[in-house]
Amino acid sequence: MYRKKGIRFYVAFAPMKAEIYPENTPFNYRRAPGGTITDKMVETIKNDSVIQYIDLKERLLKSKAYGRLYAVNDNHWNKIGAFYGYSEIIRRIRVDFPSVKQLTKADIQFTAKKTPPGNLAIMIGLQNYLFETDYVPNFINKKGQFSIGTHKKPDWAVPIDNYEYVMNTGDSTLPNAVFIRDSFTDAIMPFLGESFNKSTYIFDGWRYLTNDAIIDDLKPEIVVLIIFEPHISHLAGVW
16 A cells, blocks of 8 residues: 555564563573564565565664663663664665664763653552653754644544654655554654654554555655554454
8 A cells, every 4th residue: 555655664563571681581481482473473574575674673682782771660662772773763764765864872862860660560569669760862953843643533543642643843855754653652752753854653552554544644755663562463453
């Protein structure tokens, strides 16, 4: 569908924390002998000449030597991990769109900040006893402006509060992009928003649909599907 409209389509899987820090998993946990669903899906996508796969896992494994990339009390990556994920996404997109702006470490200063604990602490009832340390990005020359999207939600999406977000830099020399996303993209959005003219983020309740109506209206040059690894099976209709 995207190809017929002249749109470049990319897929990126945000790895589970255990895939980046397998050394911290219990000793009796073993990888599936025939490969995980992720392994099989990645192999299939890599054999597709139309879909452009972006390997975030390899980049994060290399980057974990430079600092903690995931929250301690949450299953999401922190802002530093998100920055390395962003860097790999933009590196690949720039192969096809050299005009895309790529932020470097020199463009950002990260400040450590004490925050409430994440979802893992809440699941075990320790939200009143633990805290998290996140890293707030401070941009040296920030251009992206945040806004709420204006597209009408489908009836099934009415309960979703964060259905559509938009970031604008006002730089018409840059391409426009749409990101079909889940919560892992929350931490990446501030970085991605600096790299495009207009970037639109659609959270469709973990359905990861093609969102044709929005695509037809915005006519982006780029569409990126970013999925947290455990949700990959949703692509095959398995929940």
